[in-house]
Amino acid sequence: MNDSDNIHTGAHDSVDLVTMILSAIADVAPELEPELADLDHDVDFWTELQLDSMDHLSVMTRLADQTGVEIAERDYPRLTTVAALRDFLAENRS
Amino acid sequence: MSDTDTFDYAMPSLGADMDEGRVIEWRIAPGDTVHRGDLIAVVETEKSDIDIEIWHDGIVEEFLVDVGQLVDVGTPIARLRAVGAGAETAPVTARPHESGPAAPASAPASLRQPAPAPASTPDDRVPASPLARRLAAEQGIDLHAVSGSGPGGAVTEADVVASASAQAGGGAEAPEAVPAAPPAGPRRSADTMRSLIAERMTTANREIPHYYLSRDLDVGALEGWLAERNESRPIAERILPAACFIRAVALAAARHRELNGFWIGDRFEPAESVNVAMAISLRRGGLVTPHIERADERSLDEVMAALGELVTAARTGNLRASWMTGATITITHLGDSGADLVHGVISPPQVALVGFGRSRDRAWVVDGEVVVRPVVTTTLAADHRATDGAVGSRFVATLAQHIDHPEDLL
Numbered sequence: 425m426n427d428s429d430n431i432h433t434g435a436h437d438s439v440d441l442v443t444m445i446l447s448a449i450a451d452v453a454p455e456l457e458p459e460l461a462d463l464d465h466d467v468d469f470w471t472e473l474q475l476d477s478m479d480h481l482s483v484m485t486r487l488a489d490q491t492g493v494e495i496a497e498r499d500y501p502r503l504t505t506v507a508a509l510r511d512f513l514a515e516n517r518s
Numbered sequence: 519m520s521d522t523d524t525f526d527y528a529m530p531s532l533g534a535d536m537d538e539g540r541v542i543e544w545r546i547a548p549g550d551t552v553h554r555g556d557l558i559a560v561v562e563t564e565k566s567d568i569d570i571e572i573w574h575d576g577i578v579e580e581f582l583v584d585v586g587q588l589v590d591v592g593t594p595i596a597r598l599r600a601v602g603a604g605a606e607t608a609p610v611t612a613r614p615h616e617s618g619p620a621a622p623a624s625a626p627a628s629l630r631q632p633a634p635a636p637a638s639t640p641d642d643r644v645p646a647s648p649l650a651r652r653l654a655a656e657q658g659i660d661l662h663a664v665s666g667s668g669p670g671g672a673v674t675e676a677d678v679v680a681s682a683s684a685q686a687g688g689g690a691e692a693p694e695a696v697p698a699a700p701p702a703g704p705r706r707s708a709d710t711m712r713s714l715i716a717e718r719m720t721t722a723n724r725e726i727p728h729y730y731l732s733r734d735l736d737v738g739a740l741e742g743w744l745a746e747r748n749e750s751r752p753i754a755e756r757i758l759p760a761a762c763f764i765r766a767v768a769l770a771a772a773r774h775r776e777l778n779g780f781w782i783g784d785r786f787e788p789a790e791s792v793n794v795a796m797a798i799s800l801r802r803g804g805l806v807t808p809h810i811e812r813a814d815e816r817s818l819d820e821v822m823a824a825l826g827e828l829v830t831a832a833r834t835g836n837l838r839a840s841w842m843t844g845a846t847i848t849i850t851h852l853g854d855s856g857a858d859l860v861h862g863v864i865s866p867p868q869v870a871l872v873g874f875g876r877s878r879d880r881a882w883v884v885d886g887e888v889v890v891r892p893v894v895t896t897t898l899a900a901d902h903r904a905t906d907g908a909v910g911s912r913f914v915a916t917l918a919q920h921i922d923h924p925e926d927l928l
Binding site (some may be wrong): 488495 | 745749752753754756758760830833834835853855
């Protein structure tokens, strides 16, 4: 968030989306919050953080609510990393 | 002391591993009128922060403990004035300012009073089912002290069992033989939760002669049906397989009542309703088993919503006290953690626990052809004192039938 030049660019959106994704995870699993800052955005975080199917649904529901993006079940398998989720939300956000 | 217009609300016992707790937030204020079922405070326990409910209508007179003050279970924490004809139904109470060893562990549903009951209505004035009445007599429980969850506030046998279990040191999942925790111990560490689970499970394994049955379930129909259904629904209305398992177990338990109830003393007492508990693991260790009341009578959507609520509450520390007592059968679903099969330990005084493993693709024979199908292994752990394998086997068959016909789970 030191990119003050990028306020109106996609980079800023990406930072917003990452923040949104991480806070959705923190909402669902508050005890994981300390770990989130160090979370590698390219690992399967559902497995890494031991999130279960109910956590998964809760995180996806929050993200869908906040972005207005419909996330279909068939998209789930490729949305396993923070980076993939960020890109998916960015592409589909109106 | 015998001011029957007022009653005290005591720190409830919210599980076998709780012997003290602290109010961390009041949701009421002196002068407020409260109604049965209202959330009145948030209580911090070792496991979780739990929203506690009031079980009788009343007007809040005063708080008897400070926010943040650690008190023993059974310690009066708030004084209320009964409203209207409330004297008839107002719970009799622990003596004001009495605390410590003499106060029995109190379930949210049971503001217990040491016998003899003071001036109040005789037992026959308390609406209760005959079975509840008999159980209460056997267990030496004052029906006045039990909050009824039945029609018109009638005390059911599940209420009595919950109250008895709480008195014995825990919630419905607590074995009666677990020794009561010391009345005034040091604040528990997380390790203590582990040792309490160890103690409870040891008791369960020692006292319950378990038998186990298992069956592989082809969940292809279920998964296909869910995928199709979820496709056309907004994300918040999607259904997880776990909700289907809960419904299937609830329907099977409703049909095979011998597995839905409690082993008390030396006999099985069937429960009137089917309250399905779900084992939910806590990431910081341990687990909780809140239940979905009357899951057999609810729609799949309702069960899914209830499940979401329970899991979120368990994980964020907002469990409601009423979810923690009165379960009649328990499910453990290890599907997400990677295990194929679980042979569970029954939570006394229940007599059955149903396990579900993960869904994995397996070679499966359909009409003489080998095909690939997603398969989940379900297991039944049942109390051999209460039932024999034949009953358990019929239960498992019914369960399989429901999984094969997911549309019936709606």
